[in-house]
Amino acid sequence: xNSSQSRIIFVGMNPSKVAVSKAKGSAYKxxxxxxxxxxxxxxxxxxxxxxxxxxxxxxxxDHTLLCTSLENYDKIVVWGSxxxxxxxxxxxxxxxxxxxxxxRNRKLNDHKYVHNVLIECKExxxx
Numbered sequence: 001x002n003s004s005q006s007r008i009i010f011v012g013m014n015p016s017k018v019a020v021s022k023a024k025g026s027a028y029k030x031x032x033x034x035x036x037x038x039x040x041x042x043x044x045x046x047x048x049x050x051x052x053x054x055x056x057x058x059x060x061x062d063h064t065l066l067c068t069s070l071e072n073y074d075k076i077v078v079w080g081s082x083x084x085x086x087x088x089x090x091x092x093x094x095x096x097x098x099x100x101x102x103x104r105n106r107k108l109n110d111h112k113y114v115h116n117v118l119i120e121c122k123e124x125x126x127x
Contacts, residue, residue, distance in 0.1 A: 008125060009044040009073040011066075011083050013100075014054040027079075030101035030108070037118050038125065044073065048086055058086055066090065075125055096124040 016027065035043060046069050048054075049061040067090055070076055076092060078084050080100035087095060098121055099107050099114075108114055 006074040006125060007044075007072065008040065008075040008077065009046060009070065010077045010079065010098075011070070011087065011095075012045065012047045012079040013056070013083055014047050014049040015052045017052045026103070027101040030103070031079075034098070034101065034118060038122050040125075046070075048083060056082070058089065061086075063090060067092075077121060077125070096121050 010031075012027075018026070035041075046066070048066060054061065066087070070087065070090075070092055076087065076095035078087060078095055078097055081097060084095065084097045098117060099105055101108070
């Protein structure tokens with residue numbers, strides 16, 4: 001199965017408090033750049049929580065809604081280890097972990113690291 005046949009969903013934490021148009025180097029902009037590098041035109045995206053003020057606690061997001069959303073996809077790609085840990089706790093062990101695309105994520109200063117992670121992600125999607 002390749003990416004054109006797979007149903008792929010990306011999962012983030014929660015929406016930003018800052019409007020995308022005002023965010024300097026926003027996660028949204030970086031994510032769209034990554035989608036180009038992954039040769040993906042249309043993807044689905046959800047967050048653990050839809051609340052910009054979410055407290056990041058496992059018990060405070062809608063588990064049923066998230067599980068129902070994820071069950072409809074062949075491939076799950078998450079933003080960061082926290083999201084990965086939470087969806088594992090919900091029973092979704094098979095997923096790929098991208099680094100969170102936030103401008104605060106210093107790992108992303110290493111372009112070679114980003115390049116290699118995107119190659120691995122593309123292989124996961126196309127597998």
